[in-house]
Amino acid sequence: MSTSNGEAVQTEHLSKVYKDFWGRDKVRALDDLNLTIHRGEVFGLLGPNGSGKSTTIKLLLGLIFASRGRASVLGQPAGSTRINERIGFLPEESYLYRFLNGEETLRFYGRLFRIPSRDLKKRVPALLDTVGLDEKSRKRKLREYSKGMARRIGLAQALINNPDLILLDEPTTGLDPIGTREMKDLILSLKAQGKTVLLCSHLLADVQDVCDRITILFKGKMQTIGEVRDLLQVKDITQVQTRGLNETQIQEVRQFMSRLGGQETTITHPTTTLEDLFVRIVRENTPDNAATPPRQA
Ligand SMILES: Nc1ncnc2c1ncn2[C@@H]1O[C@H](COP(=O)(O)OP(=O)(O)O)[C@@H](O)[C@H]1O
Numbered sequence: 001m002s003t004s005n006g007e008a009v010q011t012e013h014l015s016k017v018y019k020d021f022w023g024r025d026k027v028r029a030l031d032d033l034n035l036t037i038h039r040g041e042v043f044g045l046l047g048p049n050g051s052g053k054s055t056t057i058k059l060l061l062g063l064i065f066a067s068r069g070r071a072s073v074l075g076q077p078a079g080s081t082r083i084n085e086r087i088g089f090l091p092e093e094s095y096l097y098r099f100l101n102g103e104e105t106l107r108f109y110g111r112l113f114r115i116p117s118r119d120l121k122k123r124v125p126a127l128l129d130t131v132g133l134d135e136k137s138r139k140r141k142l143r144e145y146s147k148g149m150a151r152r153i154g155l156a157q158a159l160i161n162n163p164d165l166i167l168l169d170e171p172t173t174g175l176d177p178i179g180t181r182e183m184k185d186l187i188l189s190l191k192a193q194g195k196t197v198l199l200c201s202h203l204l205a206d207v208q209d210v211c212d213r214i215t216i217l218f219k220g221k222m223q224t225i226g227e228v229r230d231l232l233q234v235k236d237i238t239q240v241q242t243r244g245l246n247e248t249q250i251q252e253v254r255q256f257m258s259r260l261g262g263q264e265t266t267i268t269h270p271t272t273t274l275e276d277l278f279v280r281i282v283r284e285n286t287p288d289n290a291a292t293p294p295r296q297a
């Protein structure tokens with residue numbers, strides 16, 4: 001973890017208007033974004049396609065310039081070279097060299113960050129373990145990788161410089177439910193290591209259970225921000241769950257509720273999400289734990 005002060009990310013009135021060839025305003029991609037992401041937090045930037053999520057990430061990395069407002073990252077203006085060395089970035093589409101294998105790819109990016117070979121010898125296999133690429137896949141050329149494997153090697157590449165802040169653009173796109181769950185477990189393990197994660201996604205359900213806080217963007221404007229638990233909680237409804245009641249007792253509970261003045265009482269059996277169900281079925285039917293989450297390095 002870094003010792004310098006400052007929030008992980010802070011934006012003030014951050015706005016981006018893309019111009020057309022003639023310099024005329026074309027698309028207002030981001031409009032007056034005021035955002036603070038604390039260190040050690042997993043923050044979700046959610047919204048449908050075209051809502052300005054990738055634009056926000058590019059502004060934070062200094063890949064494009066703001067039309068108005070400003071952004072600071074790890075206490076420095078966005079785009080400072082020294083800061084970018086402490087950021088890991090998984091783009092929406094990873095442009096990796098198709099003819100390198102997984103191991104070579106990580107060594108290549110490690111050299112770009114001037115990491116000594118001695119350190120890379122240890123770090124590369126550890127990262128490949130972390131993202132769950134086995135011995136066989138790490139020797140295969142990237143052009144043979146499935147979408148899920150490409151996402152994993154992309155994430156390993158984003159982590160090669162042991163960054164403090166990790167920006168993940170649509171990390172679960174193209175992954176099946178098991179891959180999605182593993183990606184979420186990885187994000188949680190990054191948080192456990194004290195890292196800050198900003199993730200963008202249009203797949204709301206995919207990320208709701210890993211984010212501490214989220215904001216929803218729509219047409220470049222921030223619609224809402226808050227803790228996931230609070231945003232999803234239906235405040236005027238109390239839910240009680242219990243096991244082992246028979247029908248008569250359930251009737252008694254119902255009568256008790258109505259004596260207390262409770263209205264529209266429903267007593268049901270809880271449901272699980274389709275994702276949980278799918279993951280459970282696959283795990284139960286997979287021999288020798290092949291589908292368990294990847295080991296941590
Ligand atoms: N380089 C660009 N030039 C012009 N318009 C762009 C450019 N990049 C993105 N846009 C537009 O800006 C809006 C926001 O895009 P983006 O940030 O990629 O959204 P998201 O990542 O949420 O899908 C969209 O309407 C998109 O078409």
Ligand SMILES: [Mg+2]
Binds near residue numbers: 053054055092
């Ligand atoms: Mg995008």
